[in-house]
Amino acid sequence: MGFILENLRNTVIAGIVVTVAVAFGIATKDYTFFYARYLHVLSGVMWIGLLWYFNFVQIPTMPSIPDELKPAVGKHIAPAALFWFRWAAMATLITGLWTAHDAGYLVAALTLDGSARLIGVGMWLAIIMWFNVWFVIWPSQKIALGIVEAEADAKPAAARRAMLFSRTNTLLSIPMLYCMVGMSH
Template identity: 50%
Template sequence: MAKLFGNLNLVMLIGLVVAIALMACFMGSAPISVNTVARWLHLFFGVLWIGLLYYFNFVQVPNMGKIADEHKPAITGTIAPAALYYFRWAAAFTVLTGLIIAWTGGYLVDALTFKGGGNFNLIGAGMWMALLMAFNVWFIIWPAQQKILGLVDASAEEKAAAGPRALIASRLNTLLSIPMMWAMVSANLG
């Protein structure tokens, strides 16, 4: 058992096989379509994205000052770069699958332009918040973290300026995640 659960790739593969078996067993009552697969993947990537956002904001950042200096390289050299890799790609795939859901559902343009009224406007507000959050991840947080973690060349001044910029963007994403999730679950669009 330890060998099985010690291998994340194998665990993910088995999880995928079990999910496909579940889909096959319930095809009659839960038809498989591009939309349903996109919803499933949207949920997976969204949980990964927001889970890592909350990890950074509730665990890593508040506790870095409590870690002894000799232990910080384990976080900044190994854990943070790996977490940021999954964080930024989860953001990208969450947005991509969300856009696929809206497109296959026929409400992408109405939602993004706020022309559909009611729930279309609500999901549109959630979509715009998610797009802003993904922008923050890729164009503010990630470039700043590359400097902070020494993944790119940066002067001491550039590193110092990058910290507050990354923190503000990350905290803005935490703030936006709360109404964004409410909009996503409350719109109830098929």
């Protein structure tokens, strides 16, 4: 058991194997819609989980971390977390659009039409959040963390911009999750 649980890659692979075994054990028809929704929820949990980690843990804790320890966060933890953060955002967007398409409400949701209006608002909030991740937060974080070359005075401004857009996404995540859950009720 140590082989599985002491290595994250092996743990994830084992989780996938168990999921596939359960899925094939109960599958009696085409589960394409179910798989799209499952992958959407799985990637969404990672995306919003990391968003909330940044906003509820990392950002508020950074001022109390001794200066000699901050490079561990900025050079190792934050870049790794940001990798999973941005790709979870991408996977969430793609699987969300796939789910809406398979369920037959993609166009109605995106045009905020009829009974798909609530999920449509949630989808638009998620699209705005995804845009913020890929086109504001990640480019700003690359400057703030020194991943790309920039003037020294550009780093604090980039860090502030990344933080404000991350906080914007935290704000939007609350009504977005309401819309997502509300659609099925």
